[in-house]
Amino acid sequence: MSWYGKEGSMSGVVLSSRVRLARNVEGVPMGARLSAQKAAELIDGAGEALTGCGRVDFQRIDRMTAAAYAEEHLVSTEFASSDAPRALYKNEDEDTYIMVCEEDHFRIQSITPGYSLAEAYSRAAAAESKLAEKFRLAFDPELGYLTHCPTNLGTAMRASLMMFLPALTRKGAIAPLSRQLSKVGMTVRGMYGEGSDAVACLYQISNQVTLGITEEETIKKLTRLADTVINEELKCRGELLELDPDGVADVCSRSFGTLTHSRVISCREFMENWVNVRLGVSLRELSGKSADLGIPETLTYKTLDTALIEAQPAVLTLLAGGGELSPRERDIRRSSRLRERLGG
Amino acid sequence: MLCERCGKNEATVHYSEIINGKKRSAALCADCAEKLGISAAPSPLDIFGAGSLFSGFFGDIFDHPKAVAASNVVRCPVCGATLSDIAAEGKVGCSECYRTFRAELSPTIRRIHGGVTYKGSQPAKDAPEAGGAGDKPVSELDALRAELYEAIKKEDFERAAELRDRIKALEA
Numbered sequence: 001m002s003w004y005g006k007e008g009s010m011s012g013v014v015l016s017s018r019v020r021l022a023r024n025v026e027g028v029p030m031g032a033r034l035s036a037q038k039a040a041e042l043i044d045g046a047g048e049a050l051t052g053c054g055r056v057d058f059q060r061i062d063r064m065t066a067a068a069y070a071e072e073h074l075v076s077t078e079f080a081s082s083d084a085p086r087a088l089y090k091n092e093d094e095d096t097y098i099m100v101c102e103e104d105h106f107r108i109q110s111i112t113p114g115y116s117l118a119e120a121y122s123r124a125a126a127a128e129s130k131l132a133e134k135f136r137l138a139f140d141p142e143l144g145y146l147t148h149c150p151t152n153l154g155t156a157m158r159a160s161l162m163m164f165l166p167a168l169t170r171k172g173a174i175a176p177l178s179r180q181l182s183k184v185g186m187t188v189r190g191m192y193g194e195g196s197d198a199v200a201c202l203y204q205i206s207n208q209v210t211l212g213i214t215e216e217e218t219i220k221k222l223t224r225l226a227d228t229v230i231n232e233e234l235k236c237r238g239e240l241l242e243l244d245p246d247g248v249a250d251v252c253s254r255s256f257g258t259l260t261h262s263r264v265i266s267c268r269e270f271m272e273n274w275v276n277v278r279l280g281v282s283l284r285e286l287s288g289k290s291a292d293l294g295i296p297e298t299l300t301y302k303t304l305d306t307a308l309i310e311a312q313p314a315v316l317t318l319l320a321g322g323g324e325l326s327p328r329e330r331d332i333r334r335s336s337r338l339r340e341r342l343g344g
Numbered sequence: 345m346l347c348e349r350c351g352k353n354e355a356t357v358h359y360s361e362i363i364n365g366k367k368r369s370a371a372l373c374a375d376c377a378e379k380l381g382i383s384a385a386p387s388p389l390d391i392f393g394a395g396s397l398f399s400g401f402f403g404d405i406f407d408h409p410k411a412v413a414a415s416n417v418v419r420c421p422v423c424g425a426t427l428s429d430i431a432a433e434g435k436v437g438c439s440e441c442y443r444t445f446r447a448e449l450s451p452t453i454r455r456i457h458g459g460v461t462y463k464g465s466q467p468a469k470d471a472p473e474a475g476g477a478g479d480k481p482v483s484e485l486d487a488l489r490a491e492l493y494e495a496i497k498k499e500d501f502e503r504a505a506e507l508r509d510r511i512k513a514l515e516a
Contacts, residue, residue, distance in 0.1 A: 024438075024439055025439075026439055026440075027422055027438070027439070027440065028422075028438065029422065029423035029437055029438045030423070030435070030436065030437060030438050030439075031433075031435060031437070032433075033423045033424070033425065033437045033438065103435075125465070129468060132467050132468040133468065136467075137467040138438075138439030139466070139467045140439075140442060140443075140462070141462065142461045142462055143442060143453065143462055144462035144464055145467075146436075146439040146442050148435045148436060149434065149435050150435075150436070150449070150452065150453055150456055151456055153453065153456075153457065154457065154462055154464065155464040155465070157464075209457070210457070211453075211457035211458075211460055211461075211462060212457065212458065212460025212461065212462070212463055213463060213464070214463045214464045214465070215464050215465055217463075
């Protein structure tokens with residue numbers, strides 16, 4: 001079960017924590033210069049190093065299955081859509097994924113549910129150690145880990161949090177937040193659309209700086225910033241409920257009604273309503289479960305986050321059996337799956 | 345070497361481009377280069393049309409005096425990339441490129457990351473040799489690469505070519 005099917009801490013604001021390490025093998029060409037034979041050696045070698053991991057050969061799976069991995073945020077979209085030889089290794093706990101022959105030879109990615117950056121880092125580092133036993137990883141004492149793109153030099157680590165920020169989005173606070181973060185070497189980007197069009201109100205906050213700062217310092221810094229963002233978001237959510245409790249209850253109830261009673265629902269309409277329902281679950285928590293927002297008490301973030309992933313086109317198509325679906329057929333399937341999931 | 349287009353004049357312009365990962369190169373005389381709209385002046389960002397999203401990163405490589413003279417000559421001993429290739433793609437061809445073109449890449453790296461040096465974890469000490477194949481002694485390859493780097497620094501390209509061949513033979 002992937003990150004979205006597990007309980008995590010601070011899930012009201014943080015859906016998942018992710019640490020990605022880029023690593024390359026000394027003396028082996030990268031990117032377009034990597035031969036098919038060398039790529040195969042890297043892929044097989046990684047398999048020997050990463051004992052206990054399952055292997056998925058991306059050249060042997062169909063486009064839809066590959067796209068579904070990207071929609072689950074388990075691989076990059078570039079990796080999913082490439083034609084080059086490449087493979088994914090995933091551990092048994094399904095929290096660490098190693099892309100072999102992405103832009104870099106290895107992209108180790110650990111994704112843990114909720115607010116758990118340190119845990120994600122330790123898992124990624126464990127997978128890296130296994131690879132380092134088998135391969136001589138490209139490293140320079142001054143530049144750190146040597147990467148295909150010079151922007152990643154250094155720790156070659158990207159630590160990120162997938163954050164749900166509906167109250168800050170409504171307040172128009174994302175643009176100023178983005179400016180503030182960039183001043184301290186961090187960045188924020190919309191997960192489904194950018195800026196004001198970030199319909200799902202989901203943002204990825206991550207470090208930009210990789211040279212001259214240790215992995216631990218990066219994680220501490222990101223955590224400190226995320227704490228501030230979480231507090232601001234929760235404060236704004238509290239204000240929403242205080243200012244107009246009936247209005248909020250109305251919006252949440254209607255959205256829950258739409259998700260559970262539609263028969264045809266587009267991805268966009270789904271996401272707009274999903275935001276309100278997820279916010280509703282959080283507001284009920286904030287109010288000490290006193291607020292009646294028309295959402296059943298049994299509804300969890302885990303269920304909602306699973307619904308979000310299942311509503312995406314490729315995952316939805318696979319769940320429906322994998323055959324080609326027209327957009328309308330997808331909208332019908334999305335709706336029936338939602339009713340099943342959320343009990344409409 | 346004669347121009348690949350007219351076959352008459354001496355080729356003085358070595359042109360290469362990488363589009364969607366596919367590399368194309370040609371050796372042309374100044375006349376043919378001009379006819380094809382390729383400038384022989386050392387302004388590679390014009391030549392490459394800044395096609396890559398990241399090619400701008402390496403704009404200042406060519407501020408380095410040695411880079412202009414050597415960019416068409418020096419190739420990374422491991423992957424064969426030239427400085428022009430790296431500038432066009434915005435990415436290196438392999439880890440060795442960072443050593444081969446250290447002086448030329450330095451200003452760019454400083455511009456991206458600031459003048460800082462690495463702080464962070466170190467790879468495991470008992471790691472196997474380059475390439476991970478585990479069959480050739482790393483020391484010989486490393487020594488040859490170091491020698492090659494020195495040869496390139498001294499602009500002793502004859503010696504560099506010889507060393508490059510030996511490295512290639514060892515890696516084959």
